[in-house]
Structure formats: C-alpha cells, structure tokens
Amino acid sequence: MLTTERKALILATLAQEGRVVAKGFSQKLGLSEDTIRRDLRELAAEGLLQRVHGGALPASKALADLPTRRKLSVDDKAAIAKAAAGMVRNGQIVFLDGGTSAVALARALPLNLRVTVATHSPDVAVALLDHPGVEVELIGGRIYKHSNVAVGAVAIEAISHIRADIYFMGVTGIHPEHGLTTGDREEAAIKRAIGRQSAETIVLASREKLGAVSAYGVVGLDEVDALIVEKSCLADALKPYEQRDVSIIRASFE
Template identity: 45%
Template sequence: MQRTRQEAIDGLLPEQREQLILTRLRAEGRVLASALAAELQTSEHTVRRHLRDLADQGLCKRVYGGALLASPADKPAAVRMGEAVDRKARLALAAVSIVRPKQIVLLDAGSTNVAIAAALPDHADLTVITNSPEACARLLNRPGITVILIGGRIATGAAGSVGATALLQVQQIRADLCFLGACALDPDEGVAAFDAEDAELKRAMIKASGQIAIALTSEKLMTAAPFSVAPATAVDHLFVEDDVPAARLAKLKAVCDNVEVARS
C-alpha cells in the first residue's frame, strides 16, 4: 500500500530532513524555519539545528527567520576566470549597452567584469578606472579608452587591489558609472562579498559613482556571503541570465530599478 506524503514526512530520519531542507534551499535560494517546521511536522528548534549544521558545512548562511543558500563564488580567481566563459560574455554584451561616450567608468574586479572590459566599445573616449589587473590587460592599447589601474595589495580571492591604498584612490574618484562585482545578491539581504576589505572597497566604489550596475550569473542570485556591501535597492542596473525563473525575476525587479535579461 502506497504511503501518503504526510506518512513519508513523518518517517524521515534526521539526515533525510536535512537533505530535504538542502534540496529546498537549492531550488528556492531561501527557506523560512517556521514554514519548514510546519511542513516537516517538527519544531522550529529542530529546523534551526539542521540549518546550523548546514551552515557549518558552508552550504548556507543563516539569516533572520531562516537561511539563504551560500554563494558558490568563494573559489580562487584563476578557477572563476575559466568558468562559464560564454555565459559571462553574453552578460557583458548586455551590460555595455548602458555605457555612453566620454564616461568615466569604474570597473571592479571579478571574472564577469573582465568580460565587460573586453566588451567595452572602442572609440568611445572612455576613461576606465579599475582595480583588476586582468581587466586592465584587456583594455591596454584599445583605441579611445584611457585606462587607470588602482594600486594596492592584490587579494588572491578577488584578483584585484584592496586595502588602504586602493581605498584612498577610489575615494578620490567621481565616476559616471560603476560595474560592481558581487559574490552574492538577494533582494532582502542585498549585495555581499566574501572578503572584508573587498566589501569595504565596493562600498567606496558605490559612494564614488553616479550609477551602479551589476552583471551576475544565475548561481549567485538569491545567495549569501559573509560581508554586506549594500542593499539591493542601491543597484541601478542588474543584468541576469535568461534562465532566471519568473518568480525570482519578479522579486529582483521589485527592488532594482532596471533588470535586464541577457538573451542567448
């Protein structure tokens, strides 16, 4: 005789409950302890214990009322540079559509932003200021692009300059547009990074720029990272991939001024 869904839930072992929670996190990005407790017919205390165990494994980040999926962007920069190259190139082509001639563009470090550097138009009389040596290399000797490289200590994870020197230089900039790197973005939790100095520099970049744009691969959406950068409402232009579910896209459009889908 086939068991009912409720009987199946009642018979779950603790490790099976934890796996179900992880599956839900991967599907939805965010879970609420109260809703899980009701669904699993268990206490919120038990659900929070499962979330704590998942967080200890680096699989999620606990937030008020529940948890967010942990961003997968905590990888060495050399690894990230070789991942999803074609997808990042499509995002870059969409992102550079907002660039106008004679602008001062502040370009943060990050593999997607390196793709944006390569996609910037020639002969547009642009000044591009970047803390990314990789992005700088893509821009050298390009006609109509003046490049300024921000100095400082190169952070291994971010593959860009961070620290006091970089921070001071960014604070002296007044840019028209900033392409900000983001390790994670959630409509409620905002933009986040994995490194404290990197997060501090990103906050300075936001303050130094007239408009903020982020181009983000889908796996970073509705995820969390340890250091907060800014609320999602600070993002003027968000570029996402065409596989983002409609419900998730609606949540992003509710907090970001302009959300554009990069089509294949």
C-alpha cells in the first residue's frame, strides 16, 4: 500500500470512528507499528490530526486562521450566540472569551441589557460599542494573533481581580475523554484563570469542535456547567458527553 493510500485511510478512519489506534491499525493492514506512527507524525505536522498516546484523534478545524474560522459554522454560531445571550441577566458581570463564537455572542446581546462585560478580546470589545448599557472591561496583555486575544502575566493579573457571574468559554476542541483543549499554552492558561474567577462556565460548542482535540488542555468536562450546541446536532455526537453527566443546552436559530 502506498503512503498516500495509507494516509487517506487513516483520515477516513478518523472521520468515521473518531480515533486511530496505531497498534490495531498496523495489525489490520499487516504493516509495522513504526510505519503507522510515522504516517501519524507526518499527518500531525500538516495539522490533519492530533497525536495522542497510542494513536491519534481528529484535529480541530477551529485551529485554522481567523478569516477561515469566521466562515465556519456561521448559522450554528449565530444560534448558539442567541441561546447564550438569553442566559445573561441585568446587573451581572460576564466574562466573554475570544474567538468568533464570542464575537457572535457579543453582537447577540440585547441593546437594552445593563451588564458589565470583561473580555481579553479587542474584537469583542468593539462588537459591544453600540450597546449603551454594557460597561466593557478590556483586559490587556500580549496579543495572541490566532484568536486576537490578550495573554500572558499582565492578563492573568487583571483577571484575578474580577469575579464574574458567568463565563462563556470558547475552545478549539471538546472531547469526552480529553476534555476542553486549545492550540496555545498561554491561551489555555487564560481560560483556566477566567474559569476560576467565574461562578458558572458555559462552553460555546459549535459542531466542528465536538470530538476534536488540540495540543493544550484547558479543563476537564467536570469543571464546566454546560455545553451550548446547535439544535440539529446529532444525538450520537452528544451521547458521550451526556454519559459523563454534562449538561447540554440545545440552541435553535428560530
């Protein structure tokens, strides 16, 4: 079997089964485990999968550049944003994460809402400029350009002085075993810091993130209060999370 054929089969197996176990896959093809591991390394270098102990899991499409991510799951993100906005109450302090889902949520907040929004995302802050009743606390630091958010010690220090009622978290991977993940170590640290300062953490879970894994762990599923998913999300995709007692909120675009 040619290398290109093996790699295509690996990717097809990931898409169908959600994982590839190197030992079992090599035995199935009658090849050495080293050969399959080399294929996995090369595919991981291309950003096509995420290597884990013993094999590989699907890589998140949400690791693409910002312009590309703005085109992903647009309707899903709008529905999720609307559902999340409906959870916010007057007088609350709300943490909004960075990324395209958080920007969609900022835009979905009612114009007559009176809240304080803390965010480390300049994009979220700009999206709230037309909301007269929203006070914006913009957290500074070094900008991580993939998501256009502030990271680093300065941001962590500012976050430590804010206590929020609710945190809407964005991630690039949501996996029933590996939990919530993202593509940058410092961004993961920021998300953990915000979670520690928030009474409730809600994950904005557009469908391309479900079952995917990125390089850096944020928190386990047991440390969040709910996932918001689009109403049409398949029951089979959600079953592994429900089996772990994760609360699922289905959003509708209606």
